[in-house]
Amino acid sequence: MDLYTYYRSTSSYRVRIALALKGLEARQLPVNLLQGEHRQGAYLALNPQGRVPALRTDEGELLVQSPAIIEYLEERYPEPALLPADALQRAHQRGVAALIGCDIHPLHNVAVLNRLRGLGIDENGVEQWIAHWVGEGLKAVEALIGDAGFCCGPQPGLADVYLLPQLYAARRFKVDLAGFPRILRVERLALEHPAFRQAHPDVQADKPA
Numbered sequence: 001m002d003l004y005t006y007y008r009s010t011s012s013y014r015v016r017i018a019l020a021l022k023g024l025e026a027r028q029l030p031v032n033l034l035q036g037e038h039r040q041g042a043y044l045a046l047n048p049q050g051r052v053p054a055l056r057t058d059e060g061e062l063l064v065q066s067p068a069i070i071e072y073l074e075e076r077y078p079e080p081a082l083l084p085a086d087a088l089q090r091a092h093q094r095g096v097a098a099l100i101g102c103d104i105h106p107l108h109n110v111a112v113l114n115r116l117r118g119l120g121i122d123e124n125g126v127e128q129w130i131a132h133w134v135g136e137g138l139k140a141v142e143a144l145i146g147d148a149g150f151c152c153g154p155q156p157g158l159a160d161v162y163l164l165p166q167l168y169a170a171r172r173f174k175v176d177l178a179g180f181p182r183i184l185r186v187e188r189l190a191l192e193h194p195a196f197r198q199a200h201p202d203v204q205a206d207k208p209a
């Protein structure tokens with residue numbers, strides 16, 4: 001498999017965690033968002049939306065959108081599972097993942113922030129926008145996750161695959177996380193876990209020196 005990725009892209013980081021948790025190898029093909037490589041013809045020919053990640057499967061199929069890629073990995077390589085067997089527990093994990101993937105991350109994606117700037121919002125306004133939406137979203141995550149272990153139990157699962165990259169982004173944007181003890185517990189646990197360590201932006205080959 002080939003993964004089109006950018007070291008600090010939230011969505012790419014999710015896919016890297018899912019791959020690592022499943023013990024799967026993918027060749028990393030960096031797409032430099034800062035240099036606008038995602039908007040150039042070669043990448044647009046692969047992914048018309050011009051966003052990372054994208055995954056080329058062993059059969060040569062190009063998949064886009066991190067939720068679709070992660071579901072593909074879960075279906076194609078079911079063990080170890082990211083989702084529990086019980087339907088209700090699966091729905092809880094998916095709920096946390098969707099909250100992060102649909103209601104937090106899209107609001108601070110670089111294209112959205114640049115659109116705000118284009119509409120005349122200054123940097124202070126952009127920072128307030130980010131802090132508001134990340135803070136509101138994480139407040140809900142804090143209420144939804146459990147009191148011990150990872151988000152939804154002793155083993156890492158889909159919710160954790162989404163949460164850790166969101167926390168990395170929150171820290172990059174200097175969002176105050178002090179009011180979220182459960183989330184901070186999950187973060188501590190995950191940062192000690194080999195799969196999460198392997199997927200972390202700081203150890204990616206395309207991270208600038």
Ligand SMILES: N[C@@H](CCC(=O)N[C@@H](CS)C(=O)NCC(=O)O)C(=O)O
Binds near residue numbers: 009033
């Ligand atoms: N819903 C998509 C979001 C993809 C996305 O927004 N990727 C960001 C990086 S995390 C990107 O490529 N941004 C480039 C841009 O906005 O121009 C997914 O989960 O894959």
